[in-house]
Amino acid sequence: MNEEKQGLLVTNHFYSDPVTWVEKYADYLYRFAVSRLRDEEIAKDLVQDTFLAALQQLARFNGNSSEKTWLAAILKNKIADFYRKQASRxxxxxxxxxxxxxxxxxxxxxxxxxxxxxxxxxxxxxxxxxxxxxxxxxxxxxxxxxxxxxxxxxxxxxxxxxxxxxxxxxxxxxxxxxxxxxxxxxxxxxxxxxxxx
Known part of the structure; x- marks a missing residue:
C-alpha cells in the first residue's frame, strides 16, 4: 500500500521523506565512499547515484532497516559495481x-x-x-x-x-x-x- 501524505511517501506504514536525505545522510555516505574509493569526485558521483537509485526503489522500502542503513547498502552496491569496472581495466x-x-x-x-x-x-x-x-x-x-x-x-x-x-x-x-x-x-x-x- 503506497500513498502520498503531506509530501511523505507512506510505504507499508513506514514514512519516508526523501527531501531530507541529503541533509541527513550525504556527509556520512560521502565519507564512507571516499574511504573506499580513493577519489573524491567518484565518491560524490556515487552518492548522487545512491540517492537517485533510492528514489527509484522507494516504493519497495518497507522500513525493516533505518533509512541510513538502507542508503548505505545501496551505496555499497554502487561501490562494488565501480570495483568490478575497475577490475576489468x-x-x-x-x-x-x-x-x-x-x-x-x-x-x-x-x-x-x-x-x-x-x-x-x-x-x-x-x-x-x-x-x-x-x-x-x-x-x-x-x-x-x-x-x-x-x-x-x-x-x-x-x-x-x-x-x-x-x-x-x-x-x-x-x-x-x-x-x-x-x-x-x-x-x-x-x-x-x-x-x-
Missing part, C-alpha cells in the same frame, strides 16, 4: 606490480631476499603523531595499488566482506582472490617499509 598495472615483486624472493628456494625481508616498524603505540604519520603513509601506499587489488583489499579489510562474497561480486576464483590478497599485502609491506623511517 587493471591488467597492465597488475603485471607491473607482479614483476616488481619477483625480486622479493629467491627464485631457487622461495625465501626472502635479504634486502626485502620483513623488518620491525618500531612503532610506539602510545604516540598519536607516529600513528597518524603511519596512517598517512598507508593511505599513500593504498593509492598506488592496482584498482583490482585495492578493491579486493578494501572490501575484505574495510568492509569486512566475506571472501566468497568478494569473489562473486568481482567475478574472481577463490585462488585468484588469495593470490591478490597475498600480493597486495606484500606490496603494502614493501611500500610501508620504504617510506617509514
Amino acid at each position: 587493471g591488467l597492465k598495472e597488475i603485471r607491473q606490480s607482479e614483476s616488481e615483486q619477483l625480486e622479493f624472493f629467491d627464485a631457487e628456494n622461495g625465501h626472502w631476499n635479504a634486502i626485502y625481508a620483513p623488518q620491525a616498524f618500531g612503532l610506539e603505540t602510545d604516540n598519536p603523531l607516529l600513528i597518524k604519520e603511519l596512517g598517512n603513509i598507508l593511505t599513500g601506499c593504498l593509492k598506488k595499488l592496482p584498482p583490482l587489488w585495492f578493491s579486493v583489499f578494501s572490501m575484505k579489510h574495510m568492509d569486512d566482506s566475506a571472501s566468497e562474497k568478494i569473489c562473486i561480486e568481482l567475478k574472481l576464483t577463490d585462488a585468484n582472490f588469495w593470490v591478490i590478497m597475498h600480493r597486495t599485502k606484500l606490496n603494502l609491506r614493501a611500500c610501508l617499509q620504504k617510506h617509514w623511517n
